[in-house]
Amino acid sequence: MTTTIDSGALQRMRARLRTALVGGALTAVANLPAAAATPALAAVTALAAASAFTAAPVAAQDQMTGVGSDPEHRLDMTWDRWLDHEEIGERMQLMARTWPNFLTLSSLGDSYGGRELWMMTIHNPDTGPAEEKAAMWIEANIHGNEIQGAEVSLYTIWYLMENYDRIANVKRMVDERVFYIVPTINPDGRDYFLHGAGSGARTGHVPVDSDGDGLFDEDPANDLNRNGVIEQIRKYVPGEGNYREDPRDPRLMVPVGPGETGDWILLGFEGIDDDGDGLVNEDPVGGYDPNRNWGSDWQPNYIQGGSMNYPFELPESRAINDFMMANPHIAGLQSYHNTGGMILRGPGAAWQGTYPRADIRVYDELGEQGERMLPYYNYYVIWRGLYTVHGGSIDWQNDGLGIVGFSNELWNGGQYFNSPLLQSQQADDDSPIAGQYGRLYFDDFLEFGDQYVEWAPFDHPQYGEVEMGGWKKTSGRVNPRFLSMELFHRNMAFTLWHADQMPLMQPAGTSVERVSGDVYRVRVAFRNDRLIPTITVRAQQNAVVRPDIVSVDGNVEIITAGWVENVHVDGPLDRIDQTELDRILVRSGHPGRTTRTIEYLVRGSGSMTVEYDAVKGGTVRQTVQLR
Numbered sequence: 001m002t003t004t005i006d007s008g009a010l011q012r013m014r015a016r017l018r019t020a021l022v023g024g025a026l027t028a029v030a031n032l033p034a035a036a037a038t039p040a041l042a043a044v045t046a047l048a049a050a051s052a053f054t055a056a057p058v059a060a061q062d063q064m065t066g067v068g069s070d071p072e073h074r075l076d077m078t079w080d081r082w083l084d085h086e087e088i089g090e091r092m093q094l095m096a097r098t099w100p101n102f103l104t105l106s107s108l109g110d111s112y113g114g115r116e117l118w119m120m121t122i123h124n125p126d127t128g129p130a131e132e133k134a135a136m137w138i139e140a141n142i143h144g145n146e147i148q149g150a151e152v153s154l155y156t157i158w159y160l161m162e163n164y165d166r167i168a169n170v171k172r173m174v175d176e177r178v179f180y181i182v183p184t185i186n187p188d189g190r191d192y193f194l195h196g197a198g199s200g201a202r203t204g205h206v207p208v209d210s211d212g213d214g215l216f217d218e219d220p221a222n223d224l225n226r227n228g229v230i231e232q233i234r235k236y237v238p239g240e241g242n243y244r245e246d247p248r249d250p251r252l253m254v255p256v257g258p259g260e261t262g263d264w265i266l267l268g269f270e271g272i273d274d275d276g277d278g279l280v281n282e283d284p285v286g287g288y289d290p291n292r293n294w295g296s297d298w299q300p301n302y303i304q305g306g307s308m309n310y311p312f313e314l315p316e317s318r319a320i321n322d323f324m325m326a327n328p329h330i331a332g333l334q335s336y337h338n339t340g341g342m343i344l345r346g347p348g349a350a351w352q353g354t355y356p357r358a359d360i361r362v363y364d365e366l367g368e369q370g371e372r373m374l375p376y377y378n379y380y381v382i383w384r385g386l387y388t389v390h391g392g393s394i395d396w397q398n399d400g401l402g403i404v405g406f407s408n409e410l411w412n413g414g415q416y417f418n419s420p421l422l423q424s425q426q427a428d429d430d431s432p433i434a435g436q437y438g439r440l441y442f443d444d445f446l447e448f449g450d451q452y453v454e455w456a457p458f459d460h461p462q463y464g465e466v467e468m469g470g471w472k473k474t475s476g477r478v479n480p481r482f483l484s485m486e487l488f489h490r491n492m493a494f495t496l497w498h499a500d501q502m503p504l505m506q507p508a509g510t511s512v513e514r515v516s517g518d519v520y521r522v523r524v525a526f527r528n529d530r531l532i533p534t535i536t537v538r539a540q541q542n543a544v545v546r547p548d549i550v551s552v553d554g555n556v557e558i559i560t561a562g563w564v565e566n567v568h569v570d571g572p573l574d575r576i577d578q579t580e581l582d583r584i585l586v587r588s589g590h591p592g593r594t595t596r597t598i599e600y601l602v603r604g605s606g607s608m609t610v611e612y613d614a615v616k617g618g619t620v621r622q623t624v625q626l627r
């Protein structure tokens, strides 16, 4: 279950919130037309900022009129830098305070390193209880170095709130659904990536002895020249090497052909032999894969490296799974990773077989829509399009929890090559943007060379005179910051469309016909006009989602009940052969984009209420009068 925030966390939150509030108030003042930014108003704003938890930082903003073409934002957040765990927490606290009617901030628990797994719940209580609505789970950053999904997640919260009163479809989605948004589920790895040189940040931080020498995490990469970058090492060995400099761009190293020799050898990434065992960088922090520790098709280390000793051993995956098990109304899921421009679904391994045909149809329609909303992205099955994954999270969530989920692999270079001209040049070996040259070209001209460190001499304790150089951590897997808005928005839009296609049970009409005396024939129709069924076929096969329940309340005795096969012609019912007809179990759930009508023959009087309760599709009731 979700934990309420303990007093220690609360104190830390208050301290951070003061910072966040001041930041928010400053933003508000900065938005004012110059003439309105009077000292008096600034003082009022500062006063509001000082009383944490009471005054809303947006109060001053309500008095302003927009000065540009657009209405003012309530929170003028920027989206062009990468945020660490503390900054993520501050933004979430600020948003929770700004939109308290919709947002609830909680922590699912602590990471191994003691960082909160912050979760934002978006829910409008005025439109019904949360457990009677389908919920969308959005998470990111299970791999610590795959950072940008956290910003997509924050952007999603912000966008839904900013536009609730402005865009009818946003309002509708917020009113119909619950969103659980966890921007980073590996905060230890994230901070290690952002605060350090970025190397070895994929893992979580439970210590693992990667080289079996009895020492844990004793030999990570080292930033020897203290420039904040883990570079490549090359050594000049004239006539004895297996690499040479590329004649077109000497920054690039190319392997020599068979029978040739080069002048350089590559010696791996920047580091030394910290523990004197003769190996360099052989046992970094952690050293496992948090996305191999889940309960479906989990395999031991000798089959699936990095899986740990048993499923859900890791505190982060355990905390998330505990919450999901306790909240079976979660029907859709997005787990943002990077990189490569992919919309991935399970299964992770070929030996798991294929999904049932009806489930594939659902996934395919979502994925193919995603390919249109996300240019340069391809919709793939994990094992076929990426590589084999045993014990991955979305396999567990599909097979073990009945949730329709995707992993979007955020960012690929296609976002650079976004015209037919550039695409044709990219394919032309002689063009300056062909292959590896393209990455350098776009860095040189669009980021002014910021992301590349030129080769430079270095005196290495073990290797002697070498050169070091290469790409910074924010290049390659992470998109250039100037392309963030497009990436964030398109991925959010796809995920919201996915959320919009979660099952939504709705009333679809009733009829009553007196047969004789106090005996009535009652028809009640229910509709799910969205793509996803209330129970996937795989979930039904695995018996992991509670059957839908059609229950009757009222002063009636049910004689028979059955599904109407065709509402337009009289004919036999598909009779329901269950003993408790006032509580019918629908094991196969309600399909997508379908209306179904149930017919009861009842004896009774007064009113009769029929409720359709789908764990993942919401609860809906219709009442008829027997007369």
Ligand SMILES: [Ca+2]
Pocket (backbone or CB within 6 Å): 208, 209, 210, 211, 212, 213, 214, 215, 216, 217, 218, 283
């Ligand atoms: Ca070791």
Ligand SMILES: [Ca+2]
Pocket (backbone or CB within 6 Å): 223, 224, 225, 226, 227, 228, 229, 230, 231, 270
């Ligand atoms: Ca360095």
Ligand SMILES: [Ca+2]
Pocket (backbone or CB within 6 Å): 219, 272, 273, 274, 275, 276, 277, 278, 279, 280, 281, 282
């Ligand atoms: Ca070593």
Ligand SMILES: [Ca+2]
Pocket (backbone or CB within 6 Å): 211, 213, 215, 218, 219, 275, 277, 279, 282, 283
């Ligand atoms: Ca060692």
Ligand SMILES: [Zn+2]
Pocket (backbone or CB within 6 Å): 143, 146, 337, 338, 339
């Ligand atoms: Zn990943």
